[in-house]
Amino acid sequence: MSEPALDRAAMEAFLRREFPHAGFADGRLVLADYARGRCRVTLPLDERNIRPGPSVSGPAIMGLGDVAAWIALLSVIGPVPLAVTSSLHVVFLRPAGRADLACDCRTLRVGRRLAVMLAEVARSGDRAEVAHLTVTYAIPDGPR
């Protein structure tokens, strides 16, 4: 596999600079693995994300999948802050419960204008999927 379009240190600096509230700066999200077209992002347990059940909330899981998809995309196309989510589909398969979550994401297709990523969320250390997401990003025109 070829190298990512920006290396891991550059990606982490980019995330902290462009998305100061996304959670990477203060440990609410962690970039655990990273390669060209692939990444793992983890979401450590945070009581603010817990809903009745108890379980990690749906929006927290969707946010996790969305940011993982964005990182997987940028590992291929480089630092394009204005790549924006075009559509997202998620099915929730099992209750997440009160647990750290891990999202494994990979690109299914990176076109010139559209990219599609697959994101699978499970409890850390467990294989049973909690949520399965398909995320589409629109890539702006212009030199890259």
Next chain:
Amino acid sequence: MSEPALDRAAMEAFLRREFPHAGFADGRLVLADYARGRCRVTLPLDERNIRPGPSVSGPAIMGLGDVAAWIALLSVIGPVPLAVTSSLHVVFLRPAGRADLACDCRTLRVGRRLAVMLAEVARSGDRAEVAHLTVTYAIPDGPR
């Protein structure tokens, strides 16, 4: 149209009690309109939700649609905290920009075990849709 299964004051108390971190208690979300099978929830501009663009983030919009769908559902079936999101689909139609957002939501179908809601997000005071969501909830068995 018949009355909601729990009235507005009861719904607001329920939201604050069951979802203390969802944003209704501190004004990050506002239940602006409410009837049986319908609601409007607004998301006032909050810098923590802004991403490069600048624009309100996708996850903030998905969270808005998800909670509006949940309120529209509970207005029909009553206070069932364990009704959980089963799937969510969102398409982003236009940049939200830096604006207050309003989500108009209605039930498309409330079955015994599954319910489907439509949520349309626009800038407050504007008709052009920013995002269009279809949200499915699973309804647990048991007396209601």
Next chain:
Amino acid sequence: MSEPALDRAAMEAFLRREFPHAGFADGRLVLADYARGRCRVTLPLDERNIRPGPSVSGPAIMGLGDVAAWIALLSVIGPVPLAVTSSLHVVFLRPAGRADLACDCRTLRVGRRLAVMLAEVARSGDRAEVAHLTVTYAIPDGPR
């Protein structure tokens, strides 16, 4: 509302020429209403589409929504045969039963490269939705 980019007779000729197997030539599909950004396509009852239930099959309903979305798009951008479905999401709300179906479709957003259409399927003469579809088309580059 402005005029469609190709008029109704031109649209019908285009459908028969480019999509000889789609069903418009032999009455399996009917373009019942047509305006810029909107159309109604009907699917008369056909035993080949019936599945156990009995009910019109899911694939027949998805095909109906897909072609209606394509017509609504072309009513705005003109005859672009290579506009292709990029994604489709459908929720089935009620059994269709053994009935003629009607699909009302409109554009939610027609961008330069992507377009999103909403398609609502019901039994002919009935208002209760049988299926709710969100369809995205990719528009090829080039002069139009």
Next chain:
Amino acid sequence: MSEPALDRAAMEAFLRREFPHAGFADGRLVLADYARGRCRVTLPLDERNIRPGPSVSGPAIMGLGDVAAWIALLSVIGPVPLAVTSSLHVVFLRPAGRADLACDCRTLRVGRRLAVMLAEVARSGDRAEVAHLTVTYAIPDGPR
């Protein structure tokens, strides 16, 4: 892996009896592989499915994914003809072109009332995905 809930011969007989128009009886669809919770269904090239491009049509691909999901589900729960598609999401990743297609499908989660299947469509003999589908089925109550 445990045995399927109905064996391959029983599944093929069930398909021909309950879905005489689905295409298994006359070779328009082929059940190429089959195990508990998994199957491969192939769609041999058929000119009636070709659209401008030329490419196998979106509806033909959606129908392929839908029936594969249904077979994967029934391999787990047994012959329940009234299990019906509840939702379907598809993203089209690459043009299918004029080719035989193969759909590999597996269950992500089979609950008591809902089941979710993943279906990946590619050209026969090729690994690049043409379409990625997530299909949800509702399972009726009752003895099985």
